[in-house]
Amino acid sequence: MFIQQIYTNCLAHAAYYIESGNEAAVIDPLRDPAPYIKLAKERGASIKYVLETHFHADFVSGHIDLANKTGASIVFGPNATPAYKAYIAEDGEMLHIGHIKLQVVHTPGHTVESTCYLLYTEEGVKNAIFTGDTLFVGDVGRPDLLSGNLPKEALAEMLYHSLEDKIKTLPDDVIVYPGHGAGSACGKNIGKDSYSTIGIQKATNYALRSVSKEAFITAVTSDLPSIAGYFFKDAVINRTGYKSFDEVLETNLKPLQASQFLELQKQGALVLDTRDPMTFAAGFIKGAVNIGLKGEFAVWVGTLIDADTPLLLVTDTGKEMEAIERLARIGFENVKGYLDGGMKTWFIGKRAYETILTLDGSNCEELIANGDYSLLDVRNRLEVAKNRMTGSMHIPLNILNKQFNTLDKNTKWLVYCAGGYRSMIAASYLRANDFHFVASIEGGIKDVMTLAPHLVEEVDEER
Numbered sequence: 001m002f003i004q005q006i007y008t009n010c011l012a013h014a015a016y017y018i019e020s021g022n023e024a025a026v027i028d029p030l031r032d033p034a035p036y037i038k039l040a041k042e043r044g045a046s047i048k049y050v051l052e053t054h055f056h057a058d059f060v061s062g063h064i065d066l067a068n069k070t071g072a073s074i075v076f077g078p079n080a081t082p083a084y085k086a087y088i089a090e091d092g093e094m095l096h097i098g099h100i101k102l103q104v105v106h107t108p109g110h111t112v113e114s115t116c117y118l119l120y121t122e123e124g125v126k127n128a129i130f131t132g133d134t135l136f137v138g139d140v141g142r143p144d145l146l147s148g149n150l151p152k153e154a155l156a157e158m159l160y161h162s163l164e165d166k167i168k169t170l171p172d173d174v175i176v177y178p179g180h181g182a183g184s185a186c187g188k189n190i191g192k193d194s195y196s197t198i199g200i201q202k203a204t205n206y207a208l209r210s211v212s213k214e215a216f217i218t219a220v221t222s223d224l225p226s227i228a229g230y231f232f233k234d235a236v237i238n239r240t241g242y243k244s245f246d247e248v249l250e251t252n253l254k255p256l257q258a259s260q261f262l263e264l265q266k267q268g269a270l271v272l273d274t275r276d277p278m279t280f281a282a283g284f285i286k287g288a289v290n291i292g293l294k295g296e297f298a299v300w301v302g303t304l305i306d307a308d309t310p311l312l313l314v315t316d317t318g319k320e321m322e323a324i325e326r327l328a329r330i331g332f333e334n335v336k337g338y339l340d341g342g343m344k345t346w347f348i349g350k351r352a353y354e355t356i357l358t359l360d361g362s363n364c365e366e367l368i369a370n371g372d373y374s375l376l377d378v379r380n381r382l383e384v385a386k387n388r389m390t391g392s393m394h395i396p397l398n399i400l401n402k403q404f405n406t407l408d409k410n411t412k413w414l415v416y417c418a419g420g421y422r423s424m425i426a427a428s429y430l431r432a433n434d435f436h437f438v439a440s441i442e443g444g445i446k447d448v449m450t451l452a453p454h455l456v457e458e459v460d461e462e463r
Helices: 033-042 063-070 152-167 198-204 215-222 228-242 246-251 258-266 278-282 295-302 320-328 342-348 363-370 397-406 421-432 444-451
Strands: 002-008 013-020 022-026 046-051 073-076 093-099 102-104 113-119 128-130 176-178 268-275 310-316 335-339 356-361 372-377 387-389 414-415 438-441 457-458
Touching: 002 033, 002 246, 013 033, 013 093, 013 102, 013 176, 013 387, 022 093, 033 046, 033 063, 046 063, 063 073, 102 152, 102 457, 128 310, 152 215, 228 295, 246 320, 246 335, 258 310, 258 335, 278 356, 295 397, 295 421, 310 320, 320 335, 335 342, 372 387, 387 444, 397 421, 414 421, 414 444, 421 438, 438 444
Parallel strands: 022 046, 046 073, 128 176, 268 310, 310 335, 356 438, 372 414, 414 438
Antiparallel strands: 002 013, 013 022, 093 102, 102 113, 113 128, 387 457
C-alpha cells in the first residue's frame, strides 16, 4: 500500500494518490492531470478511480481530464448530480484498489453530497480516512458554500450528525487526511498540520467536542469569512463540466508584442502583473494590478477580479505557463495572452511606465508625522484585533474591490499589511482605479514593529 499527499500551497489544497497491487485512485485532483498520470506511470500503476469528495467551490477539479486520459471512473458519493458520466456510489459501499478497500462514507454538511473515503488495509484494518472538506485539522468545512435552497443552519445540522455518527465513532488511531490546510477559505481557522488522527481531533478540534446540536450549529455558522465570488462559478463548473486543460493552454498561452498588448488593453482587458511586489513597484504598465505568483496568487485573483474578465499577463520570463495553469485552477480561462519578453522588452522599447513608492518601517515615520500620508490597513479582522498602526483606517483586502469608493481619491494613502505582499496588491488596485497618490510599506507592520515600534499600538478588543 502506498499513499502520497500532493499539497499545493497556493490553494492550501491536498490531493491524494493511493496505490495497491498496481492499481491506484486519486482523490480531489487539481486541474492539470499530468502530475498524477506521471506519478502512476513512474510507479507502474494504472489509475482505476478518480474520487471526488464533493463539488468543490474553491478550485476546478481535474477529475474529468484525468478520467478521459486514463480511462478511470469518476466516483461521487450519494446526492451528487454531475452533468457528465460518473459513478454515484452508495453510502457504505466498498471500492477495491488492488489489495485494499475504500469505503464510501456519506457525510453531508459542507455540501449535501460531501463524502469521505475510509481506507482499509490488506488485513482489513481501518487505517485512514480522506475527509475532503468535512473535517480539517482543527476545524470543519463551513456550511454556507453551495447550499442550494438550504440555509447554512440546516447544513450545519447535517454536519453535526455526520461527525457524531460517522467520524467520531472511528478508532482514535485512524489517520485523518483532509482536503485543505491552513489558509483555505473552506474553513474558518484550519490548523497548520497537513494530517492528524481521529483521537487528536476529538481532543483538540472545537467542532468535535461533546456539545449539544444547537451549540454546534451556532459555533460553525458564526463568524464565517466572506465568500470569494469565484466560489459559486467553480462549484457550477465542477458539477456541469469544463473544457480540457490542454485547450485552455492552447487558447491562453499566446505571446503578444507590446503593440498588440496595448491594443487589447484599450479594448478593456485587465493587465495582471504576476511579478514580485518590489519588482513591480519599480516599473509597471499603467492600469496593471499586481498579484505575485510567489504568494496566494489564485486566491487573491479570484477574490478581487471577476472570473470573466479578459486578462493580459505580465510575468517573469519562463513563468507564463505557470500563471495560466494557476488561473485555470480557479476557472479563470479568459487570458488573451502575455507580454512576450516581459517588462524587459517594454523598457527597451522606451514605453511609458509607472512606479509606486515603497517605504520601510523607519522612513515612513516622517511622512506620517507631517500628515503627508494617511494609513490604510488591508489585513484581516483577526490581525487588526491584535495590533495596528496608530490612526490607520481598516479595509480588509478581500473586500477592497467593494469598498474602495469609500476612500478619498485625493488623499495620499500609505498602505500596509503583515509583510508587504497584500499591501502591494491593494496599492496597485487603487492606482488602477485612479488613486494617484498611493505608497506601500515594504515589510509591512512586521517591519514597522522592528524599526519604529512606537508607531504601532496594541488592540485589546475584537474589531
